[in-house]
Amino acid sequence: MMNIFENNPKQLIIKEIPQLRRYARSLCPQVEDAEDLVQATLERALQKFHLWRSGSNMKAWLHTIMHNLRVNAVKKEAKNHSETRQGVDLDQIPDPTVAIALSPTLNDLETAMTRLSEKHREVLLLVGLEQFSYDEAARILGISNGTVMSRLHRARRQLHNMLYQTESSNVTLRRIK
Numbered sequence: 001m002m003n004i005f006e007n008n009p010k011q012l013i014i015k016e017i018p019q020l021r022r023y024a025r026s027l028c029p030q031v032e033d034a035e036d037l038v039q040a041t042l043e044r045a046l047q048k049f050h051l052w053r054s055g056s057n058m059k060a061w062l063h064t065i066m067h068n069l070r071v072n073a074v075k076k077e078a079k080n081h082s083e084t085r086q087g088v089d090l091d092q093i094p095d096p097t098v099a100i101a102l103s104p105t106l107n108d109l110e111t112a113m114t115r116l117s118e119k120h121r122e123v124l125l126l127v128g129l130e131q132f133s134y135d136e137a138a139r140i141l142g143i144s145n146g147t148v149m150s151r152l153h154r155a156r157r158q159l160h161n162m163l164y165q166t167e168s169s170n171v172t173l174r175r176i177k
Contacts, residue, residue, distance in 0.1 A: 012058050013045055019130060020062055026125050027070055029114060037073070041066040060132065064140045067122065074118065112162040120155035127152055 020038050028034040044065050045052075052061055113121055126137040127148070138148045 010046075013042060013049075013062065016059050016062050017042070019059060020066060023063060023125060023130060024066060026113065026129070027066075027118070027122070037066060037070060040069050044069065057136065059130075060136050060140055063126065063130070063132070067140055067142075108163060109159075112159050115162060116155055116158055120151050120158065123148055123151040124155040124159070 017038070020041055021034070024034040024037040024041070025031065028037055041062060045062055048065075052058070113124075116124070122141060123137060126132045126140060127134065132140065134145050134148045134152075138145045141148070143151075
């Protein structure tokens, strides 16, 4: 028996909007930018719905669209920024030496997440928050499984170091002959 929603793009896409909003909000520091990203993703998905293969993972397809839109926006922003270089107010840059409490709060986690590179944050969110497998995350981001695993490892380590103020430079390695 055929699923009544299988050929109805609106119903398939609507079901995924809460996850898209959550992912967009974690990628974009400004709520308005996140909402714009969700809107652009939904528009693109409806325009390109004929390219979606029936029976494939709608969630992964929508996250791929969102990822590509975000990458394009970041590249465009970087290009515009490099064309209009201006001075940076040093008082606006967060102090990296600010201590983080021993028991991190959600605000601490949010702050630490924003300090991760976008590549690390994307992998951490796709695998950790959105529960995509390594294979799915790799397809969404257009990278290999190994890259997903190494970025995820680095992201987790950096996040832990930021939240618990540990320094990887304090680790002493011994050479065993």
